[in-house]
Amino acid sequence: MKDEVTSTEERRENLKGMGCARKRVEDVRFTQGKGNYVDDIKMDGMLFGDFVRSPYAHARVTSINKEAALAIPGVVAVLTAEDLAPLGLHWMPTLAGDKQMVLADGKVLFQGQEVAFVVANDRYAASDGVEAVEVDYEDLPVVTDPFKALEPDAPVLREDLEGQTEGAHGPRKHHNHIFTWEQGDEAATEQVMSTADVVAEEMVYYHRTHPNPLETCGCVASMDKVTGKLTLYGTFQAPHAIRTIVSLISSIPEHKIRVVSPDIGGGFGNKVGAYSGYVCSVVASIVTGKPVKWVEDKMDNLMSTAFARDYWMKGKIAATKEGKITGLHCHVIGDHGGFDACADPTKFPAGFFNICTGSYDIPTAYLSVDGVYTNKAPGGVAYRCSFRVTEAAYFIERMIEVLAIKLDMDSAELRRINFIKKEQFPYQSALGWEYDSGDYHTAWDKALEAVDYKALRAEQAQRIEDFKAGKTRKLMGVGLSFFTEIVGAGPVKNCDILGLGMFDSCEIRIHPTGSAIARLGTISQGQGHATAFAQIIASEIGIPADDITLEEGDTDTAPYGLGTYGSRSMPVAGAATAMASRKIKAKAQMIAAYLLEVHDDDVEFDVDRFAVKGNPERFKTMKEIAFAAYNQAIPGVEPGLEAVSYYDPPNMTYPFGAYICVMELDVDTGEHEIRKFYALDDCGTRVNPMIIEGQVHGGATEGYAIAMGQEIAYDEMGNHKTATLMDFFVPTAMETPTYQTDFTVTPSPHHPIGAKGVGESPNVGSVPAFSNAVHDAFRAFGLVQSHMPHDHWRVWRIADELGLHG
Numbered sequence: 001m002k003d004e005v006t007s008t009e010e011r012r013e014n015l016k017g018m019g020c021a022r023k024r025v026e027d028v029r030f031t032q033g034k035g036n037y038v039d040d041i042k043m044d045g046m047l048f049g050d051f052v053r054s055p056y057a058h059a060r061v062t063s064i065n066k067e068a069a070l071a072i073p074g075v076v077a078v079l080t081a082e083d084l085a086p087l088g089l090h091w092m093p094t095l096a097g098d099k100q101m102v103l104a105d106g107k108v109l110f111q112g113q114e115v116a117f118v119v120a121n122d123r124y125a126a127s128d129g130v131e132a133v134e135v136d137y138e139d140l141p142v143v144t145d146p147f148k149a150l151e152p153d154a155p156v157l158r159e160d161l162e163g164q165t166e167g168a169h170g171p172r173k174h175h176n177h178i179f180t181w182e183q184g185d186e187a188a189t190e191q192v193m194s195t196a197d198v199v200a201e202e203m204v205y206y207h208r209t210h211p212n213p214l215e216t217c218g219c220v221a222s223m224d225k226v227t228g229k230l231t232l233y234g235t236f237q238a239p240h241a242i243r244t245i246v247s248l249i250s251s252i253p254e255h256k257i258r259v260v261s262p263d264i265g266g267g268f269g270n271k272v273g274a275y276s277g278y279v280c281s282v283v284a285s286i287v288t289g290k291p292v293k294w295v296e297d298k299m300d301n302l303m304s305t306a307f308a309r310d311y312w313m314k315g316k317i318a319a320t321k322e323g324k325i326t327g328l329h330c331h332v333i334g335d336h337g338g339f340d341a342c343a344d345p346t347k348f349p350a351g352f353f354n355i356c357t358g359s360y361d362i363p364t365a366y367l368s369v370d371g372v373y374t375n376k377a378p379g380g381v382a383y384r385c386s387f388r389v390t391e392a393a394y395f396i397e398r399m400i401e402v403l404a405i406k407l408d409m410d411s412a413e414l415r416r417i418n419f420i421k422k423e424q425f426p427y428q429s430a431l432g433w434e435y436d437s438g439d440y441h442t443a444w445d446k447a448l449e450a451v452d453y454k455a456l457r458a459e460q461a462q463r464i465e466d467f468k469a470g471k472t473r474k475l476m477g478v479g480l481s482f483f484t485e486i487v488g489a490g491p492v493k494n495c496d497i498l499g500l501g502m503f504d505s506c507e508i509r510i511h512p513t514g515s516a517i518a519r520l521g522t523i524s525q526g527q528g529h530a531t532a533f534a535q536i537i538a539s540e541i542g543i544p545a546d547d548i549t550l551e552e553g554d555t556d557t558a559p560y561g562l563g564t565y566g567s568r569s570m571p572v573a574g575a576a577t578a579m580a581s582r583k584i585k586a587k588a589q590m591i592a593a594y595l596l597e598v599h600d601d602d603v604e605f606d607v608d609r610f611a612v613k614g615n616p617e618r619f620k621t622m623k624e625i626a627f628a629a630y631n632q633a634i635p636g637v638e639p640g641l642e643a644v645s646y647y648d649p650p651n652m653t654y655p656f657g658a659y660i661c662v663m664e665l666d667v668d669t670g671e672h673e674i675r676k677f678y679a680l681d682d683c684g685t686r687v688n689p690m691i692i693e694g695q696v697h698g699g700a701t702e703g704y705a706i707a708m709g710q711e712i713a714y715d716e717m718g719n720h721k722t723a724t725l726m727d728f729f730v731p732t733a734m735e736t737p738t739y740q741t742d743f744t745v746t747p748s749p750h751h752p753i754g755a756k757g758v759g760e761s762p763n764v765g766s767v768p769a770f771s772n773a774v775h776d777a778f779r780a781f782g783l784v785q786s787h788m789p790h791d792h793w794r795v796w797r798i799a800d801e802l803g804l805h806g
């Protein structure tokens with residue numbers, strides 16, 4: 001028999017289980033144009049919707065005239081807030097406990113805001129209809145600066161909230177104020193600051209940007225008037241949550257709603273929230289009885305859907321003369337735009353920003369965050385951000401550099417002496433987190449050695465001399481970054497989205513012939529779930545990954561789950577996958593024991609089979625066991641072989657990493673060259689190293705874009721200045737650096753397979769590395785702090801201000 005001559009190692013390799021750099025099974029379809037995205041969905045009689053959008057950032061809508069639009073051949077309907085009001089759908093709840101206009105209700109609050117929804121037989125007629133709708137606006141004073149928004153005489157943006165002194169997250173201090181969120185011990189922190197040897201203080205701004213997925217947001221709503229069932233296809237990162245929200249706001253019973261996320265062309269947090277397009281498409285389908293498709297164009301997407309960041313972070317960091325950090329103080333002004341639509345867990349209005357003590361053992365800290373309304377698009381929590389961990393990591397990694405300057409110390413050394421030590425885990429942070437595990441010193445040493453840090457510093461010193469001697473016009477920066485992520489939301493007791501606890505799920509069915517299907521509550525947007533999650537099952541149950549189909553995204557078939565964002569799929573659904581597998585394995589053990597005529601305890605699992613203990617040649621393969629589950633009447637054991645697990649994690653996971661960027665900067669042109677980018681990630685047990693590497697390349701490239709050129713910018717009138725790809729920087733293969741990836745493995749102690757998330761780590765870790773490299777290049781010439789993005793012009797200006805242009 002073949003099995004008997006096959007070695008354990010060969011049998012293990014045959015499974016392509018955990019640790020295998022298995023090629024992505026999804027790519028067979030994607031590389032052959034066989035993906036099925038929202039815009040590929042075509043239905044009989046399908047109509048198309050498009051939005052009339054506001055040209056003004058702040059204006060009163062005095063009248064809307066639909067007549068000319070309705071006269072255009074092919075235009076079927078024009079919806080306005082007035083039409084939605086009787087249904088109570090002219091406003092919708094946001095994930096942040098605020099509410100948001102679905103269509104302009106009396107006024108508009110940002111340029112590009114949805115004013116009317118034109119429905120037509122085809123896309124072109126819809127577009128013509130949009131042109132023909134006549135809207136009269138009366139412009140109002142615009143506020144794009146969150147500091148000015150808080151001045152006493154600033155215009156009232158949210159008239160609907162006027163006089164309300166309580167918001168969703170406590171008291172409101174001003175008519176444009178949303179919330180104050182405080183963590184830590186203020187008095188103790190002030191005390192540390194006032195007595196410290198050294199205090200460094202700086203304003204760190206993480207500018208507004210946008211995740212800009214290749215595929216924009218869209219949906220197809222189809223109301224079947226005969227069955228009363230609504231089917232909603234869309235680019236949803238959380239299909240089940242969307243189903244529940246649609247049911248709650250539309251009063252359609254939840255079992256009469258099927259939400260399907262087909263293939264998604266990148267989500268990056270842009271596709272977590274609910275948008276006007278979804279609501280209007282559903283209403284239009286109910287009204288017309290026909291399927292209605294809405295898909296944004298690139299400008300729509302960049303102007304109106306979830307942006308990222310826009311955090312003004314004022315920091316104070318205290319230390320001893322020797323560089324031991326004693327305290328951290330942080331105050332944030334968060335620009336949330338016209339509505340608070342941050343996609344955070346309910347109890348966290350500033351996300352997990354309170355991980356801003358980073359990887360350091362900082363005994364005392366205080367944080368307060370003020371959310372502010374401005375005349376800009378809503379959002380803020382997107383773009384591989386792990387709920388604002390990106391901002392937190394940028395803040396602390398800049399503050400470390402600023403402190404190093406103040407102490408006249410090497411910042412690599414400053415980090416080393418302040419890292420949380422391996423033996424301190426689980427570590428309780430001053431701002432409220434329990435870090436599950438970590439080994440920062442090992443990772444840091446490995447990283448510094450890999451780039452030959454000492455040699456880099458020697459080279460840099462020489463370069464500075466050469467520059468001063470007029471021998472070169474190029475400076476060199478070494479950008480250091482050490483980050484701690486927090487992913488895997490999250491314990492149901494702490495984390496919910498609109499009241500839905502953030503567990504996740506996996507259901508596995510083994511077929512009689514030993515192959516399987518698994519369904520998860522998450523949804524891939526390019527992360528390769530179908531490949532990676534099958535590998536967990538393969539290792540846990542002993543069925544080859546190639547024999548396992550993985551399905552996500554259809555609420556009619558998938559078990560309830562909270563979806564994919566916050567790098568939670570591996571930490572939460574990955575755990576559910578392992579737990580469901582173990583239930584199957586336990587039943588398989590009973591079946592094997594029955595077939596082998598021994599006691600349950602006398603068989604043991606061996607890669608792809610159960611064998612009699614001490615007698616390995618007596619065994620039943622998982623294939624045989626699967627068949628027996630369906631064909632043998634086993635006393636006390638139900639037929640079939642399937643299991644489901646809903647997993648509520650006991651804690652989040654804390655991946656970390658060390659990123660180092662070596663950059664050359666041309667002082668006269670402001671141009672940069674990334675000479676080296678080294679990225680060491682520790683995401684615990686690595687399920688698919690190749691996917692992890694792909695995630696790191698992608699995330700670091702996004703980080704490169706953000707740090708070196710990408711921004712969402714407005715002028716003082718609130719005009720969006722970067723709504724096309726001509727203005728919004730997206731790196732191509734030309735600009736993208738070459739990455740050197742590396743890893744250490746510190747398993748999560750509470751995750752069944754020890755895995756932590758990784759999807760967002762490279763964005764969290766790389767932005768400070770790029771930015772610190774720019775700062776580091778100019779450190780010797782007196783630069784302390786300058787704001788991103790470090791595009792050519794801004795770098796040139798730094799050089800100019802430092803007097804380097806002679």
Ligand code: MCN
Nearest residue numbers: 266267268384526532566567568569570687688757758759
């Ligand atoms: N992985 C692994 N071993 C680990 C951890 C992860 O092999 N220890 C693999 C996973 O199996 C998965 C991938 O790495 O296929 C990412 O897993 P995880 O870190 O759990 O992140 P999620 O799957 O939850 O993805 C979400 C994350 C987020 S929040 C953003 S934003 C982002 C990101 O993923 N959006 C992406 N990466 C993206 N990549 C692509 N291509 N497209 C997006 O929209």
Ligand code: CUM
Nearest residue numbers: 269384385565566
């Ligand atoms: Cu914050 S972007 Mo991702 O969580 O989808």
